Amino acid sequence: MTNGSPPVLPAESGIAEAAAVLRAGGLVAFPTETVYGLGANALDAEAAARIFEAKARPTFDPLITHLADAADLTELVGPVPPAVAALAERFWPGPLTLIVDRPAAIPPIVTSGLDTMAVRVPDEPSARALIAAAGVPVAAPSANRFGQLSPTRAEHVVAGLGYAVDVVLDGGPTRCGIESTIVDxxxxxxxxxxxxxxxxEALVEAVGPVIVRPGSSGQPVAPGTLAAHYAPRTPLRVAADVESAPGDGVRRGRLAFRERPTAGEWAAVEVLSPEGDLTVAAARLFDALHRLDAAGVTEIVAEPVPDVGVGRAINDRLRRAAATWH
Known part of the structure; x- marks a missing residue:
């Protein structure tokens, strides 16, 4: 981690300055509806290389390229398959990343040498304004050290990356709280x-049956698909129906879905959604894990959520986080 704090600007008023940084080959952390991204000019190989260096990200893990408008897709990559066009029309702007053929204008480092590219249009006005003001597509993975918890607040970015970032745009907490869905x-x-x-379920409603094939062994074919990822610095395990902390004197934290544990000596407890709302739980997931990670516990015990809707993505993140420690 780089010591010190980068300039932090309000997302609305800092657009012009941040866009100038992108055009000059610098790194800008900015809010999207999912998590904060660490952006660089996607047409500039040296700028993209700075992303991998700042995150300590292996260069075999590709980046997502962000566009300001859905109309920019064909301008950048040319004609796309009908199903890709239909999904873009239905869900952009929004938390959907689509796989397309890499155009010649995008340097291979952005796609980790793959002949495909991950691309999306974020559903966050300040993010689209930044990309439009920069006048270039923006490559942007999550603005955190590789493999660690994704940032959903500007302060998460500052704490994790420090002066590795040239400027941070602060748009408050992100709305969705977990990363985009990636579809080929x-x-x-x-x-x-x-x-x-x-x-x-939203994809199925729009285009019919889909194949779900998350996870990767070897070189990832899409960003964020490694088996071990999204992990706090504190060891985490997933366990259902754990109400009581073992009475062994170990400081443990509990990540619960709806209700606080009624017994046991938990050193810290975070409840994702007392109302049982999975959308709210997703929005709070990484923020809650950041707090548990800072609570001085020696282990985090996470309760899985119902495996439907966005709950499937929450459980996916918890499994990947736990895989880092097991």
Whole structure:
């Protein structure tokens, strides 16, 4: 982690300054509806390389390219398959990333040498305004150290990356709280490569049956698909129906879905949604894990949520976080 704090500007009034930083080859952390992204000019190989360096991200893990408007897709990559166009029309702007063929204008480092590219249009006005003001597509993974918890607030970015970022745009907490859903719709049937903020059910309603194939062994075919990822610095395990902390004197934190544990000596407890709202739970997930990570506990015990809708993506993140420690 780089010591010190980068300039933090309000998202609405800092657009022009941040856009100038992007055009000059710098790094800008900015809010989207999902999580905060660490952006660089996607047409500039050296700028993209700075992303990998700042995050300590392996260069085999590709980046997502962000556009200001859905109309920019064909301008950048040319004609796309009908299913890709249909999904873009239905869900952009929004938390859906689509796989397309990499155009010559995008340097190979952005796609980790793959001949495909992940691309989306964020549903956050300040993010689209920034991209439009910069006048270039923006490559932007989550603005955190590689493999660690994603940032859903500007202060998460500052704490995690420090002066590795040239400027941070502060737009407050992100709305969705987990990353975009990634879909490859170039074949006969759309394939979900990463579960995310757009539920699988919404995709099925729009285009019919889809194949769900999250996870990756070897080189990832899409961002954020490694088996171990999204992890706090504190060891985490997933366990259902754990009400009591073991009475062994170990300081444990509990991540609960709806209700606080009624017994046991938990050192810290975070409840994602007392109302049982999975959308709210997703929005609070990483923020709650950041707080538990800072609470001085030696282990976090996370309760899975109902495995429907966006709950599937929440459980996916918890499994990947736990895989880091097991």
């Amino acid at each position: 719709a170039r074949g006969d049937r759309p394939v979900v490569l990463r579960l995310g903020a757009l539920p699988v």
